[in-house]
């Protein structure tokens with residue numbers, strides 16, 4: 001029997017996730033000698049033994065890898081035997097310019113959850129229990145290599161028992177950097193609304209009592225604070241809305257298990273899998289008709305954002321007499337970034353929470369909850385943050401060290417080097433000083449932990465974006481990318497498409513090449529360039545930004561365009577709800593062309609239609625009108641309205657909009673009208689695609705932009721396109737909204753670099 005020695009290079013997330021002890025134990029079990037070594041790329045393993053045993057080892061390596069590891073690539077090479085007798089874990093070397101990957105923050109694993117509830121375990125009800133298979137990572141890391149001294153756990157000295165676990169390769173806590181216990185680790189504390197400590201033998205049980213009594217709590221989580229209250233208590237939820245200055249935007253809720261969720265929402269098989277996944281995203285689920293939760297959790301909508309517990313504290317909150325669901329929303333005021341820094345706590349959340357559950361393990365990096373919505377048999381990421389960040393996205397093309405700055409809303413930057421992209425966390429709206437500050441600091445952090453010093457920068461063409469001006473200020477070679485081109489390029493890159501595609505880019509706002517706002521665009525494009533073939537009608541926005549918050553203004557302008565003064569007779573419902581004087585003021589602005597920018601944006605069309613149909617006249621959160629209009633649409637309605645495509649490529653929806661006037665109201669007619677609207681948009685887009693295909697033969701269609709978060713629209717558009725012979729692509733690992741923009745910017749940027 002011949003002995004062989006094989007060198008195995010494993011690339012991916014294999015550090016800090018129990019990979020080395022897994023390999024060590026596997027080798028011991030299979031009687032294989034050799035060694036394992038961490039390097040910047042991942043790990044290098046050398047194995048020596050009979051060919052059969054080595055083959056078996058390689059098979060198990062891929063199949064049985066620890067749950068948190070993500071193997072991107074395994075390279076195998078036969079080398080000379082050395083006659084090793086044992087398998088050893090060697091000390092890490094720090095060389096070469098490859099990139100070390102860092103695991104995202106993780107939910108509690110089953111083993112730890114069992115210990116947490118095991119009365120005889122030494123970590124029974126210990127809120128910071130973790131092991132190599134679970135626990136915080138990204139949010140506690142200050143630098144690399146990933147080691148306790150470079151995390152916020154550096155202030156805690158392990159006790160003898162913990163140290164023993166940490167040093168034993170057979171133990172589940174071998175090199176688990178956040179390892180801790182009640183003797184040596186962090187602890188929780190209960191504070192009142194003034195920040196004074198409240199004496200408590202069990203702060204978690206006590207804060208839960210206050211929550212059950214209708215109080216509002218702020219609870220420190222993995223990537224920031226959550227504001228928490230009883231989701232079945234209307235008064236508590238309304239109270240939270242008032243204090244948080246959040247009028248209608250839905251709150252996410254957390255329930256202890258799937259059975260509890262089924263009491264108020266429908267859960268399909270795929271949704272069950274996504275809810276239970278290690279990433280524990282907030283998943284949008286259809287409400288059932290039992291009205292178990294308070295109406296103000298998600299007013300006027302037919303979905304809830306729901307997630308399962310992912311930290312030990314969450315698990316401990318849900319004692320037997322806890323409510324079936326807790327509102328668990330980002331700890332912030334209105335749309336500011338989530339609070340994570342204890343020193344900001346009272347300043348920001350002091351007026352909101354009655355009690356605080358705090359602890360002394362610092363959060364180094366803010367990380368919001370991620371959000372997913374199911375379309376067919378797949379999950380669409382609406383926000384990619386906790387559970388995903390800072391995992392990489394691998395691409396085929398090689399990139400020089402590069403930074404893409406993303407957009408200003410739903411800001412996500414992206415760093416790149418070689419075949420690896422690192423999309424950053426969700427930062428939010430850069431208009432807020434704190435968010436912009438967070439944007440700049442997070443970029444520095446990513447540069448540091450992944451050792452990437454950008455040599456090129458890519459930004460949105462927008463002259464006024466904070467993100468773009470930051471990129472321009474760096475003094476690096478720069479590419480400016482049109483917003484909607486970036487949306488489509490993002491989908492192309494992820495789906496490895498290089499040749500010309502049809503790009504449908506539908507969103508709220510993006511800076512167009514002609515200086516106007518775009519957002520309902522049909523392109524023929526590749527990664528390098530694009531051609532604008534068709535676009536949505538140019539809508540007038542009387543009052544500019546104000547019209548985005550008050551979509552009745554766009555509706556009034558549109559009605560005036562079609563009906564002149566007759567609008568007052570033709571749509572009395574609209575006049576009654578909006579007010580004649582307001583409409584007259586808008587007409588004056590239109591006549592004098594005062595502050596009336598135009599936009600070919602799909603989002604604004606949804607806004608206008610939603611107001612014309614008397615569904616919603618004011619947006620107090622991003623996307624409110626489109627979301628309400630989608631919620632209103634009746635799936636069984638297949639009817640459509642007339643539209644026409646003009647010679648300049650503009651899609652004219654006059655026929656549709658004048659028809660919808662007669663469907664106004666959120667009654668059964670309104671439900672039909674909302675469906676007709678979606679159906680007509682889908683058919684018009686499909687006709688545009690068909691026109692392009694006839695001319696050029698292109699049959700790949702990429703969908704990008706926030707409007708495609710609309711499942712009703714996707715359900716109409718995709719079958720329509722597929723029936724006509726098109727292949728339709730959506731993002732897989734990235735959000736379809738502006739959260740995916742930076743990756744698309746990079747794709748376009750790369751295509752402009754000579755290779």
Ligand code: ZN
Pocket residue numbers: 108109110111112113129130131132133134135
């Ligand atoms: Zn664990």
Ligand code: ZN
Pocket residue numbers: 158159160161162163180181182183184185
């Ligand atoms: Zn300990």
Ligand code: FE
Pocket residue numbers: 483487507508509510705706737738
């Ligand atoms: Fe966009």
